[in-house]
Amino acid sequence: MVGIRALSKIWLNGRLVPWDDARIHVLTHGLHYGYSIFEGLRCYATARGPAVFRLREHFERFGNSAKIYRMKLPFDRTTLERATLDLVRANGVPEAYLRPIAYSGYGEMGIDPSKSPVEVAIAMWEWGAYLGDEGVRRGVRATVSSWVRMDSRMLPPQAKCAANYANSALAKMEATSAGYDEAIILNSAGMVAEGPGENIFRVKNGIVSTPPASSGILRGITRDSVIRFVRDEGLEFQRTDFTREELFTA
Ligand SMILES: Cc1ncc(COP(=O)(O)O)c(C=O)c1O
Known part of the structure; x- marks a missing residue:
């Protein structure tokens, strides 16, 4: 194929x-x-x-x-x-x-x-589109992975290195084989980190938030653009750690 x-x-x-x-x-x-x-x-x-x-x-x-x-x-x-x-x-x-x-x-x-x-x-x-045109139109089904994002004492998440993507691939395959479109990976402190190949934003009560770089993410350039748009629109924005249940209630 x-x-x-x-x-x-x-x-x-x-x-x-x-x-x-x-x-x-x-x-x-x-x-x-x-x-x-x-x-x-x-x-x-x-x-x-x-x-x-x-x-x-x-x-x-x-x-x-x-x-x-x-x-x-x-x-x-x-x-x-x-x-x-x-x-x-x-x-x-x-x-x-x-x-x-x-x-x-x-x-x-x-x-x-x-x-x-x-x-x-x-x-x-x-x-x-990264998660398909259908994903853009209708959203995707994501599940929290049992795989944990490596932290910077193990592998440097802020470097876009092939080795880091073994962690992403394991999370992605686990999610898709269970019928989901995408994985959400937590860090070793149990906080939401990111997806296998994308950053995560949460919107609740009109406040937009995303995990900080210290949560073990790749500092995405799209993430930076989204932060700029959010600020330009005058929306409230926080760079903050959050747990999985705070995603469930977004
Ligand atoms: C692990 C990971 N996080 C986040 C991102 C998003 O980065 P960007 O917005 O720069 O494409 C990517 C994509 O490169 C990624 O592989």
């Missing part, structure tokens, strides 16, 4: 290559040890062509993920931002999801990734 429709180009280690040539070796270090950091951003159709949503912030977070994981990126932020725009132009689709990724490449094996070369790629493909 292939859900991805091939586009024309992928940016790989400094140049645009044909889609089918963006391949890696089976002994790529990051594939074995989860040592890759990535981003997920979108470009949207506008009257002036595709517009990438908050490009700078995504590459700032990319750089921070690399720093947290002691990964030395071989390209600076400006180069990666330009590469992203070049890629969007080269592929010529109006709306797409973009996936910059940096990983420990082929050359060495063993736990320590610092001996492996760091490879960087940016791919894009057409991808619908």
Whole structure:
């Protein structure tokens, strides 16, 4: 089953290559040890062509993920931002999801990734709404997961690293195999943290709230945009911890 429709180009280690040539070796270090950091951003159709949503912030977070994981990126932020725009132009689709990724490449094996070369790629493909169009229209069914979000003494939740997504994948599979659309993951203090790939907001009595970064979440860029919209609308907003029952009564 292939859900991805091939586009024309992928940016790989400094140049645009044909889609089918963006391949890696089976002994790529990051594939074995989860040592890759990535981003997920979108470009949207506008009257002036595709517009990438908050490009700078995504590459700032990319750089921070690399720093947290002691990964030395071989390209600076400006180069990666330009590469992203070049890629969007080269592929010529109006709306797409973009996936910059940096990983420990082929050359060495063993736990320590610092001996492996760091490879960087940016791919894009057409991808619908995160939880489907139906989810946007009608909402989704979510369940509290038995899996606990790792805290920053275990793995750094604020780095968008592949290793962190093993926790997300376990929660997601548990939820979908029980017939739900999505999981809600609590942290080790029993407070609501986030979903497997999204932040959570709660609205009660006209007050909008979301867990703080210290709850063990990825500091989402969408979350930041929502906070700005809420404030611009003059709504009351709180960045606060809350328990699961406070979701049930939202
Ligand atoms: C674990 C997790 N939390 C939150 C988010 C939301 O982040 P953003 O709004 O920057 O896409 C994501 C998505 O990247 C995620 O994977």
